[in-house]
Amino acid sequence: MVMTSADVNRNLEESVDVVVIGSGAGGAPFAAEMAQAGYSVLILEEGGYWRTEDYTHRTAEMLKKLYRNAGGTLAFGAPSVAYAEGRAVGGSTVINGGMCWRTPERVLDKWAMEAGMTHISPKEMEPYFEYVEERANVREQDPESLGRDNHLHAEGARKLGWKVTPDRRNQLHCAGANLCVIGCPTGAKQGTLFSFLPLAWKHGAKLIANCRVEKILWKGDKATGVEAYMVDDFNNRSHRVRVHAKVVVVSGGAGESPALLLRSGIRSRSGQLGRNLQLHPNAKAIGIFDEDVSSWKGVHQSHQVHEFIEEGIVLATAGVPPGLIALTLPQYGRAMADLMDQFNHMLINGCLIEDTSRGRVKLGPKGSAILQYNLNDYDFYLLKRGTALAAQLNFAAGAKRVLLPFAHLPEISSPDEIPKIFDPGIKKRDTEVLTVHIMGTLQMGAYPDRSVVDNWGRLHELRNLYVSDASLFPSPIGVNPQESIMALAVRNARHLAGNFPT
Amino acid sequence: MIDSVAPAATEPLPADFHPPGKRYLGRGTRYILRAMTDVLLPRNEKLRVECTDDLVNFVDNFVRYLPPLLKLGFPIGVWIFQFAAILWSGLPLPFTMLSRERQERYMAGWTESRFWWKRDMMKGLKGVVLMGFYQHPEVMRHIHYDPVSHVQTIQARRLATYGDDIRRRQSES
Numbered sequence: 001m002v003m004t005s006a007d008v009n010r011n012l013e014e015s016v017d018v019v020v021i022g023s024g025a026g027g028a029p030f031a032a033e034m035a036q037a038g039y040s041v042l043i044l045e046e047g048g049y050w051r052t053e054d055y056t057h058r059t060a061e062m063l064k065k066l067y068r069n070a071g072g073t074l075a076f077g078a079p080s081v082a083y084a085e086g087r088a089v090g091g092s093t094v095i096n097g098g099m100c101w102r103t104p105e106r107v108l109d110k111w112a113m114e115a116g117m118t119h120i121s122p123k124e125m126e127p128y129f130e131y132v133e134e135r136a137n138v139r140e141q142d143p144e145s146l147g148r149d150n151h152l153h154a155e156g157a158r159k160l161g162w163k164v165t166p167d168r169r170n171q172l173h174c175a176g177a178n179l180c181v182i183g184c185p186t187g188a189k190q191g192t193l194f195s196f197l198p199l200a201w202k203h204g205a206k207l208i209a210n211c212r213v214e215k216i217l218w219k220g221d222k223a224t225g226v227e228a229y230m231v232d233d234f235n236n237r238s239h240r241v242r243v244h245a246k247v248v249v250v251s252g253g254a255g256e257s258p259a260l261l262l263r264s265g266i267r268s269r270s271g272q273l274g275r276n277l278q279l280h281p282n283a284k285a286i287g288i289f290d291e292d293v294s295s296w297k298g299v300h301q302s303h304q305v306h307e308f309i310e311e312g313i314v315l316a317t318a319g320v321p322p323g324l325i326a327l328t329l330p331q332y333g334r335a336m337a338d339l340m341d342q343f344n345h346m347l348i349n350g351c352l353i354e355d356t357s358r359g360r361v362k363l364g365p366k367g368s369a370i371l372q373y374n375l376n377d378y379d380f381y382l383l384k385r386g387t388a389l390a391a392q393l394n395f396a397a398g399a400k401r402v403l404l405p406f407a408h409l410p411e412i413s414s415p416d417e418i419p420k421i422f423d424p425g426i427k428k429r430d431t432e433v434l435t436v437h438i439m440g441t442l443q444m445g446a447y448p449d450r451s452v453v454d455n456w457g458r459l460h461e462l463r464n465l466y467v468s469d470a471s472l473f474p475s476p477i478g479v480n481p482q483e484s485i486m487a488l489a490v491r492n493a494r495h496l497a498g499n500f501p502t
Numbered sequence: 503m504i505d506s507v508a509p510a511a512t513e514p515l516p517a518d519f520h521p522p523g524k525r526y527l528g529r530g531t532r533y534i535l536r537a538m539t540d541v542l543l544p545r546n547e548k549l550r551v552e553c554t555d556d557l558v559n560f561v562d563n564f565v566r567y568l569p570p571l572l573k574l575g576f577p578i579g580v581w582i583f584q585f586a587a588i589l590w591s592g593l594p595l596p597f598t599m600l601s602r603e604r605q606e607r608y609m610a611g612w613t614e615s616r617f618w619w620k621r622d623m624m625k626g627l628k629g630v631v632l633m634g635f636y637q638h639p640e641v642m643r644h645i646h647y648d649p650v651s652h653v654q655t656i657q658a659r660r661l662a663t664y665g666d667d668i669r670r671r672q673s674e675s
Contacts, residue, residue, distance in 0.1 A: 057649035057650060057653070058516050058518070058637060059633065059637055060516075060518045060560065060564055060633060060634065060637060061516060061517070061518055063567075064564070064567050069567060069568055069569040069572075070564060070567035070568060072567070072568040072569055072572055073569055074569075074572070079618075080622065135675075137671065142664075144659075145656075172668055172671055172672075173660055173663070173664040173667065173668060175656035175657060175659060175660035176656055177649070177652065177653045177656060177657075178649075179649060179653070185653050185657075186653065186656070186657045186660060188660070194675070195675070198675060199675070233567065234566065234567070296647060296649055296652065297652055321636075321637075321647075321649070322636040322637075322642070322645060322647055323632075323633040323634070323636040323637045324633065325636075326629075326632040326633055326635065326636040327629040327630075327632060327633045328629070329632075330613060330625070332541075332542040332544065332609075332613070332628050332632065333541060333542060333543065333544060333545065333606070334544070334545060334546050336542075336544040336632065337544035337545055337546040337548075337549045338546055340544060340636065340645055341546070341548065341549065341644075341645065343645045343646075343647060344645065344646055344647070364570070364571070365570050365571075366570070368569070368570060407614075407618075407621055427618075429618035430618065
């Protein structure tokens with residue numbers, strides 16, 4: 001069922017109906033659908049196979065096991081954006097916060113109107129969302145799992161009259177360990193490791209972990225398989241794995257998927273392959289309170305503030321371990337000691353924006369993905385506005401001061417100082433931006449001259465090569481993407497199962 | 503699966519602080535890094551955990567996992583920091599030969615620089631050191647961060663309250 005590098009001691013050659021590259025939100029549901037439809041399926045996953053008992057609170061150890069490049073990945077630009085993605089069986093669903101939102105109706109309508117997509121209306125997508133929610137156990141939190149941080153955040157929003165929308169998360173009675181970003185140690189989070197992969201395995205799918213696909217093999221208008229290698233943590237190769245397949249599905253995420261296509265020599269006549277990178281830039285606003293907040297005692301995030309969602313701004317908490325907080329703060333030495341002594345008084349929160357900037361993925365040394373992204377002026381304004389709103393919320397909740405992501409305005413201590421955020425002296429390069437949502441680099445659409453894949457995720461140029469991850473999105477969606485990725489994967493896989501190439 | 507909890511509460515220094523195998527960073531780089539770490543180390547009247555060597559090991563090990571450009575760039579950044587002191591510290595000496603007071607002033611010049619590239623470079627170097635520091639068991643105790651017992655408590659409560667439903671759903675899937 002699952003093989004790892006420990007099980008592979010020679011070169012392998014396999015023939016299957018469908019080879020799926022990646023086991024995250026896009027790959028696993030696609031594989032499960034194809035396996036259920038009776039096709040032979042092989043999933044290749046670059047990362048390792050780790051289970052609940054392997055997850056600990058030790059941040060660095062988990063970053064090395066579960067994240068691509070131990071989380072040290074950057075989209076270069078002004079400002080450079082730190083982005084994170086999973087590299088393990090289960091992909092980013094192992095390390096995300098578990099938030100599940102349906103693709104907003106306005107976004108689906110936009111995809112239909114602007115990208116010419118069909119069968120994508122909210123009504124047509126509803127069965128897929130319902131299925132994913134059932135399979136991944138998507139529901140609101142049990143009330144006792146909420147920590148003080150989420151209560152404070154919601155109280156602040158309500159005092160300001162802002163709408164608080166409860167999160168729905170893929171979880172089975174999540175108890176609030178708040179270690180989601182380094183692997184759920186209780187087994188409550190229902191990432192693909194618990195939802196879609198077991199289903200795929202039950203129907204005969206096989207998975208090889210520690211197996212990095214180097215290139216897609218193709219001829220004319222047809223993919224014929226993939227060439228992969230067993231790799232260690234540093235991508236040092238050992239044995240070769242060659243797979244012959246009738247269909248190839250690429251689900252490596254919006255950075256790795258276009259890089260794989262590019263290093264395989266595949267091009268798109270649209271010229272858009274690897275372009276249109278969008279990434280929901282996030283900025284922090286950490287409130288410091290007199291009272292004990294202990295953000296690590298309770299769920300990672302129980303709600304979002306959607307008051308400004310039409311503007312493209314979402315506010316939310318995001319509790320993370322102290323090692324990760326320390327990484328982002330400008331202080332050191334005595335100042336850091338004094339600040340982190342108040343770790344249990346921090347409400348860690350911030351904003352996410354729906355960006356209009358566009359970056360791209362290029363090939364770097366040894367065919368690696370290099371991401372480039374520059375925040376445009378409008379998005380930078382939106383990020384400042386989101387940060388200002390987050391600061392306002394913190395003060396309304398009772399914060400004594402708020403730590404900000406700006407090098408020359410690292411903190412403010414009263415709401416009167418919020419206008420300083422809009423000082424033109426604060427530049428993009430002075431701003432710390434991060435993300436966990438990269439998307440849009442292999443956009444779907446009806447028109448081959450401006451999209452990379454068609455309405456069902458199939459490459460316009462190769463008739464049996466499919467993409468199934470956030471690369472597909474014709475635009476950012478403004479909310480956490482995992483449910484959208486899963487629903488599109490199920491939709492596209494079912495279409496493929498009914499129209500399997502002969 | 504549903505019985506699993508995080509590892510036991512009292513634990514030794516994690517393996518990240520004394521990794522086996524060959525070092526990635528050279529001896530010279532580690533020497534500079536040690537001096538930098540000593541300045542970066544959070545200390546105040548209540549907190550004094552002297553773990554500079556452990557942190558140098560931690561950083562050495564962690565850097566190996568970074569993307570190729572950062573992995574290559576990290577030691578280069580350390581050496582640039584060392585010798586740029588000849589120009590920017592006020593004395594024609596490398597960082598490691600400055601007095602402690604001057605080292606602190608020189609480092610502040612980087613973290614508060616008006617040049618983004620100096621700040622970003624310093625952020626990367628310092629970020630890895632501090633991430634390690636706040637994972638050190640003694641430091642975690644100092645800031646009253648105890649995820650191990652928290653996870654044990656809530657997992658026990660979860661199973662007591664919802665065990666039947668969890669088992670039922672797991673068997674269904």
